[in-house]
Amino acid sequence: xxxxxxxxxxxxxxxxxxxxxxxxxxxxxxxxxxxxxxxxxxxxxxxxxxxxxxxxxxxxxxxxxxxxxxxxxxxxxxxxxxxxxxxxxxxxxxxxxxxxxxxxxxxxxxxxxxxxxxxxxxxxxxxxxxxxxxxxxxxxxxxxxxxxxxxxxxxxxxxxxxxxxxxxxxxxxxxxxxxxxxxxxxxxxxxxxxxxxxxxxxxxxxxxxxxxxxxxxxxxxxxxxxxxxxxxxxxxxxxxxxxxxxxxxxxxxxxxxxxxxxxxxxxxxxxxxxxxxxxxxxxxxxxxxxxxxxxxxxxxxxxxxxxxxxxxxxxxxxx
Amino acid sequence: xxxxxxxxxxxxxxxxxxxxxxxxxxxxxxxxxxxxxxxxxxxxxxxxxxxxxxxxxxxxxxxxxxxxxxxxxxxxxxxxxxxxxxxxxxxxxxxxxxxxxxxxxxxxxxxxxxxxxxxxxxxxxxxxxxxxxxxxxxxxxxxxxxxxxxxxxxxxxxxxxxxxxxxxxxxxxxxxxxxxxxxxxxxxxxxxxxxxxxxxxxxxxxxxxxxxxxxxxxxxxxxxxxxxxxxxxxxxxxxxxxxxxxxxxxxxxxxxxxxxxxxxxxxxxxxxxxxxxxxxxxx
Numbered sequence: 001x002x003x004x005x006x007x008x009x010x011x012x013x014x015x016x017x018x019x020x021x022x023x024x025x026x027x028x029x030x031x032x033x034x035x036x037x038x039x040x041x042x043x044x045x046x047x048x049x050x051x052x053x054x055x056x057x058x059x060x061x062x063x064x065x066x067x068x069x070x071x072x073x074x075x076x077x078x079x080x081x082x083x084x085x086x087x088x089x090x091x092x093x094x095x096x097x098x099x100x101x102x103x104x105x106x107x108x109x110x111x112x113x114x115x116x117x118x119x120x121x122x123x124x125x126x127x128x129x130x131x132x133x134x135x136x137x138x139x140x141x142x143x144x145x146x147x148x149x150x151x152x153x154x155x156x157x158x159x160x161x162x163x164x165x166x167x168x169x170x171x172x173x174x175x176x177x178x179x180x181x182x183x184x185x186x187x188x189x190x191x192x193x194x195x196x197x198x199x200x201x202x203x204x205x206x207x208x209x210x211x212x213x214x215x216x217x218x219x220x221x222x223x224x225x226x227x228x229x230x231x232x233x234x235x236x237x238x239x240x241x242x243x244x245x246x247x248x249x250x251x252x253x254x255x256x257x258x259x260x261x262x263x264x265x266x267x268x269x270x271x272x273x274x275x276x277x278x279x280x281x282x283x284x285x286x287x288x289x290x291x292x293x294x295x296x297x298x299x300x301x302x303x304x305x306x307x308x309x310x311x312x313x314x315x316x317x318x319x
Numbered sequence: 320x321x322x323x324x325x326x327x328x329x330x331x332x333x334x335x336x337x338x339x340x341x342x343x344x345x346x347x348x349x350x351x352x353x354x355x356x357x358x359x360x361x362x363x364x365x366x367x368x369x370x371x372x373x374x375x376x377x378x379x380x381x382x383x384x385x386x387x388x389x390x391x392x393x394x395x396x397x398x399x400x401x402x403x404x405x406x407x408x409x410x411x412x413x414x415x416x417x418x419x420x421x422x423x424x425x426x427x428x429x430x431x432x433x434x435x436x437x438x439x440x441x442x443x444x445x446x447x448x449x450x451x452x453x454x455x456x457x458x459x460x461x462x463x464x465x466x467x468x469x470x471x472x473x474x475x476x477x478x479x480x481x482x483x484x485x486x487x488x489x490x491x492x493x494x495x496x497x498x499x500x501x502x503x504x505x506x507x508x509x510x511x512x513x514x515x516x517x518x519x520x521x522x523x524x525x526x527x528x529x530x531x532x533x534x535x536x537x538x539x540x541x542x543x544x545x546x547x548x549x550x551x552x553x554x555x556x557x558x559x560x561x562x563x564x565x566x567x568x569x570x571x572x573x574x575x576x577x578x579x580x581x582x583x584x585x586x587x588x589x590x591x592x593x594x595x596x597x598x599x600x601x602x
Contacts, residue, residue, distance in 0.1 A: 078487045080470040080479075090490070149500070154507055163462055165508050166493055245500075248493035249469070260493050270469045270496070273380045276402055 036293055042286035055280035056086040061287075077251035077262065079271065079281045086284045088291070090251035094168070094261035095295075098243055099236040101172020101257060102179050106232055109176070110183030111225060117184075118191035119213040130188065137181035145245030148174035153246065160258075166248035168257045174242045179232040186231065190224020191217055223311040230303025234296045240265040264288050341566045345373040347381020347394035348473050349497055350422060350516045351555050354588050355394055358574050361582060369566060378473035385558055386410055391567060393558040396422065396473030396516075413561045417599050418554040419574050421589035423544035424478055426526040426551075427466075427505045427513040434458040436527035436536035439550060442482050445512060448489030453510065465492040466501045466513035474498065477553050478514050517544070518587040544589040552589070568601050575600050 045052045046061075066073040067083050075087040117129045153170050156162060162169070194217045202212040218225075240263075248260030249270065268285050275282045345355050352375035359371035378395040385393035386407055399407070399414060407414050426442065428434060434457055437445070444450035445463055454460045467488060468475040475494075479485060495501050498515030505511040506522035513523070517539055527536035530550050543549035563571055573579050575597075580590035591599070 076487075076490060078490075080476070081487045082485050085487075150503070164464060164493070165504065165511075244496065249495070250491050250493045252490050260491070262494075270494070271471060273376060273383070273471055276406070279402075 036290075039286055039289045039293060043283055043290045045283045046280075046287050049283075052280045052283055055084055056284050061086050061088045061284070075253045077267070079284070084281065086280070088264075088288065090253050091262055091264045091267055091288065092291075093253060093255075094243075094247070094251065095237055095263040095265070097168040097257060097261050098172045098175055098247060098263055099233060101169055102175035102236040103229070103233055105173050105176030106179035106183055106236075107229055110180045110228070110232070111187050113180075114184050114187035114191060114225070115213065115218070118188050119209070119217065133184050134181055136177060137185070139177075141178055141239060141241040142245070144174050144177055145242040148242060148246035162258050164248060164258060164260045166246055166260055168247065168259065168261045171243050171247035171261070172257075174246050175236050175239055178239055178242060179236050182232045182235055183225075183228040186228030187221070187225040190221040190228070193224075194220045223307045226310060227303060227307050230299055230306075233303075234299050237295055237299070238265055238292060240269045244269055264292050268292075341368070342370045342372060343392065343566060343570065344390045345371060345392040345394060346376060346384045346390040347392075347558075348378040348396040348555070349375040350378075350396045350474060350518075351394040351420075353518060353586060354420060354555075354583055357582050357586055358579060361578075362570060362573060366569075369570075371570075377469075377471045378476075379471045382558065385414065385560060386412055388412070388560070391559070392571075395556045395558055396553065397476050398556070399558070415559040415562050417557045417559070417563075417571055417575075417601065418591065418595075419557050419571070419599075420555045420580070420583045421544055421552060421591060422555050423517045423539040423549050423552040423589060424474060424481070424514050425517050425520055425539045426528060427502060427511075427515065427520060427523040428526050429505055429509045429511055430522070430524050431509050432458060432524070434526065436529055438529045438532055438534075439482060440531070442528070443484065443486070446478075446483055446488055446492065447486050448491060461510045464508055464511045465489060466504050466508075466511055467492045467494050468498070468501065468515070469494045469496055474515055478551070481551055481553075517541075517589065541584060541587075541589050545592055555588075563601055572600050 046056055046058065064073040064075055065085065065087065067076065067085060075089040076085040077087055077090050078085040113129065113133060117126050117133075121129060148170055149166070152174060153165050156170050156173075157165050160169075198216055198220060199212055202216040207215070243263045244266040247263065247266065249262045249266055250260035251262040251267075252259055254261075268288055271281070272285050275285060345359070352373065355373045359373055363369055363371055378397050381390065381393040381395055382399055382403055384390040386403070387410075398416070404414065426437065432453075434453065437456060441450065441456050445456070446465060446467070450456060451463055452460060453463055465488075467478070470476075479488065493504070495504060501513040501515050502520050502523055505513040512526075525539055527538045528550055529536045537543050537549045539549045539551070544552045557571060557574075559567060559571075562568075575591070577593075577596075580596055584590045590596070
């Protein structure tokens with residue numbers, strides 16, 4: 001056998017190459033930091049500028065306000081009013097409602113499909129199912145939104161007799177369609193990458209396929225599945241086009257899933273194009289952006305931490 | 320090599336073509352975008368060296384583009400707000416307004432709805448949330464489902480000013496992107512009510528509108544809007560930066576000509592009364 005000889009071209013080349021790659025890696029990080037800094041900067045006047053605070057202070061955005069004498073105080077999002085009202089509560093509730101329905105819809109379907117595809121499907125079926133579900137992720141969200149607006153809303157209303165045609169359930173299910181591929185792909189990958197030795201050990205001990213899948217593979221893949229769920233949740237909170245089209249966009253404080261709702265992301269999308277630069281409304285929209293950023297950041301961070309913890313615990317038990 | 324050469328030549332000639340003609344950009348109101356499109360198509364047919372690029376996005380979007388200098392003509396279904404005039408002054412832009420057509424805001428009802436007419440006061444009550452059941456306005460016992468436009472739309476602002484006397488829309492108003500979406504939603508919701516330009520409505524019926532209880536109920540159409548008897552109507556504008564000259568002036572005067580106004584009527588906009596159209600022509 002010929003001996004391979006590794007000859008570094010020069011120290012300078014190596015140095016440059018390494019730095020170049022490092023720059024690439026940091027570029028993404030810097031981009032995120034800069035984006036956050038910019039969004040946050042535009043939201044700051046809410047905390048500092050007394051003129052802006054007269055219209056929109058943190059107080060006014062979170063607590064019930066009495067806007068007109070003699071009328072009940074309420075939470076209201078009416079930015080283009082004679083008396084602008086910027087309560088974020090209806091939007092936060094709307095966002096969470098839609099995300100909740102989406103997750104309730106997407107987790108069983110996504111994880112179920114992943115279990116079937118990874119554990120029970122024949123190779124031929126798997127080769128059909130996997131790309132088919134992953135193709136869902138390739139559907140532009142505007143198409144999903146349009147489908148929900150025109151087709152799904154009518155079907156749902158006919159089936160369940162909803163008072164409001166566009167509501168949190170309909171929007172949530174459409175959102176779920178966008179979340180399923182994320183949950184599925186990550187969960188499926190996690191399950192197929194469980195070491196074969198674990199399965200063999202289970203089978204050797206006399207467990208059948210079902211027992212091995214549910215009591216050995218599923219727990220071992222749990223961190224991966226949890227990661228999929230958390231990423232899916234992040235997507236559900238940030239997704240814009242689907243909710244903009246299918247939720248009715250009525251900013252209501254209500255716990256009912258059959259009422260219309262308005263999300264943070266849809267409000268930003270619908271209003272930012274019109275807003276007067278530097279006005280209170282403008283700053284509030286950036287504040288909403290900051291809120292959304294923090295929301296998703298915290299979910300992702302929380303998910304990441306939970307996954308690491310789970311992983312460690314499982315490895316401790318399984319190895 | 321040959322391929323590259325050919326591609327390069329094509330590119331150069333394409334650029335040349337565009338450069339040879341004048342490019343006019345039009346941006347703004349979603350209500351006006353259809354009319355703007357028909358006008359530009361027709362105008363470009365007569366004037367092949369002119370390229371007109373047209374896009375919607377809402378009156379607010381168009382006005383912002385005019386103030387930023389990114390459009391030649393801004394289409395708007397409302398006048399500019401005081402804030403916007405002030406901002407224009409700061410940026411050294413002198414808005415020049417020409418009304419190019421009229422539009423009536425129709426109130427849409429589901430085809431099966433037995434209610435045929437509403438007074439302005441009832442409409443206000445319905446949209447502010449004071450009236451929530453159809454039986455309060457002579458209909459069946461059912462919740463009124465409100466549909467409206469997003470708050471960046473000129474139609475939203477106009478309806479709010481004209482019908483709601485600037486009061487807030489009910490929180491339960493479902494806001495949809497575009498009049499087409501509102502019409503679609505009402506056509507599928509038997510308890511729905513919506514509003515929007517006359518030009519869009521298919522699959523829904525128009526409510527007759529009365530200024531008060533004793534007045535005559537008026538159905539919106541070309542005639543009642545142009546003679547002013549339909550109470551919810553408005554002018555549609557083109558804004559320029561300064562008095563238009565050259566190609567822009569030719570274009571707007573053509574739109575105001577008999578030919579231009581006829582095209583507007585063909586696609587269900589309301590043409591200006593002839594004397595108004597003549598009065599609006601840019602010297």
